[in-house]
Amino acid sequence: MPSERKIQQLKRLKQFLEENKGIIFTDHTGTSVDELTRFRKELAKADASFHIIKNNLLKLAWKEVKNEEIDETLLVGPTSALFTGNDISTGARILKKYIKEMQKPVPKVIYFDRSFYPDDKLDFFSSLPTENELHAQLVGRLQSPISGLVFALSGVMRNLVSVINQIKEEKQ
Numbered sequence: 001m002p003s004e005r006k007i008q009q010l011k012r013l014k015q016f017l018e019e020n021k022g023i024i025f026t027d028h029t030g031t032s033v034d035e036l037t038r039f040r041k042e043l044a045k046a047d048a049s050f051h052i053i054k055n056n057l058l059k060l061a062w063k064e065v066k067n068e069e070i071d072e073t074l075l076v077g078p079t080s081a082l083f084t085g086n087d088i089s090t091g092a093r094i095l096k097k098y099i100k101e102m103q104k105p106v107p108k109v110i111y112f113d114r115s116f117y118p119d120d121k122l123d124f125f126s127s128l129p130t131e132n133e134l135h136a137q138l139v140g141r142l143q144s145p146i147s148g149l150v151f152a153l154s155g156v157m158r159n160l161v162s163v164i165n166q167i168k169e170e171k172q
Helices: 004-019 033-045 055-066 088-102 119-127 131-171
Strands: 022-027 049-053 079-085 106-112 115-118
Touching: 004 049, 004 055, 004 079, 022 088, 022 119, 033 049, 033 088, 049 055, 055 079, 079 088, 088 106, 088 119, 106 119, 115 119
Parallel strands: none
Antiparallel strands: 022 079, 022 106, 049 079, 106 115
C-alpha cells in the first residue's frame, strides 16, 4: 500500500509533467546541496524548477500523463528533471552554464513538445531565442511594413505640398 507521502509526490509529479512543455532529464550524482540550492534559485528566477525524482514514480506518472511507456534507459541511475515550462531555452542556458562551471548535473535526455532528443542537443535548445525574444521579433516584423507604409505616404504628401507650392509661386 503506497504511503500518503508517495501519493502526494506522484500527484505533484503528474502536475509538473502536464504543465511543462520542456523537460531536461539529468543525473545529479555528485552535486552538493549548496550547488543544487544555487542552481534552483537561478532557475526559479526564470520560472523553471529542478527536482530529484524516484524512477518508479516517474515511470508511473509518465504512463498516466503521457499515455505511453517511458524509455527504460532513462530510468537507469539517479534521475532529476529540470522543468522549463514553455520556454525551454532559458532553462537550457542556465543548465549549460552550470555544467560548464561544475560539470554537473549531467543531461540524460531532453523532452520537448512530445518528442525526446539526445543530450547533445542541449546546445541547440540553449541557442534558441526565448519566448520574449520571439515576441519582440514578431512585433518588429509586424511593425516594419506599417512603418514603410507611413514613410511612403508621408513622401507622397511632401511631394504634393511641393507641387502645390510651385503652382502657387508660378501664379504669383
